[in-house]
Amino acid sequence: MPNLVDDLFPEPESLHPVPEEQQPIREYEALRDSGLFRWATLDSTVYFRRLGWVGFWAALIAFPIAASCFPTDSQLGHTILSIFEFSLFCVALATVRQVLGWSYVQRRLSQAAIVYEESGWYDGQIWEKPDDELAKDRLVVDYQVKPVMARLYRTFAAIAVIAVCGALLWPFV
Numbered sequence: 001m002p003n004l005v006d007d008l009f010p011e012p013e014s015l016h017p018v019p020e021e022q023q024p025i026r027e028y029e030a031l032r033d034s035g036l037f038r039w040a041t042l043d044s045t046v047y048f049r050r051l052g053w054v055g056f057w058a059a060l061i062a063f064p065i066a067a068s069c070f071p072t073d074s075q076l077g078h079t080i081l082s083i084f085e086f087s088l089f090c091v092a093l094a095t096v097r098q099v100l101g102w103s104y105v106q107r108r109l110s111q112a113a114i115v116y117e118e119s120g121w122y123d124g125q126i127w128e129k130p131d132d133e134l135a136k137d138r139l140v141v142d143y144q145v146k147p148v149m150a151r152l153y154r155t156f157a158a159i160a161v162i163a164v165c166g167a168l169l170w171p172f173v
Contacts, residue, residue: 018116018127024108024137028145036094037101040148051091051155058090059083077173085166092159099152106145109137 020026031037039050066082108114112134114127129137 016127017118017125018114019118022114022116024105024111024114025140027108028105028140031101031105032144037098040098040102040152047151051094054094055087055091058087062086078170081166081170081173085163088159088163088166092156092163095152095156095159099149099156102145102148102152106141106149109141109145 016023021030032041039047042050062083066079066086070076070079070082072079112129114129115124116127117124
């Protein structure tokens, strides 16, 4: 005789065949809690302070290189500007890395069909999300992921504008 409890509350695997670490909501949670990617979810002051630290350490790396490329007594402006541009480049790389990670999670959460692998690269499967799970995932995209993506795009745009201004300033220093 079938058990009514088992019929009403089936095992989670039968409801969700995607392995837990490949479920889009779990990927989102893992990304949100991981080191570099968590930065974009922090308060603006903390976020920009962390990006500033990336720029600071990049400047420390760039200083000896720039100082050896330009004589500091006659081309101090070029030395400083090249250090600044390298720092901006490193901050831009950190921002692009964050954009790539967050856009991957956004795409996985928004898709109605999930591609997953049960045991290896050779056995890919596709699972259609139920409508209620798709609606929940899209709410996460709208209210959690899109604001993060907007912040990252604004950050990258500001970096690009500052870098172009620095490049335009080059002939005059």
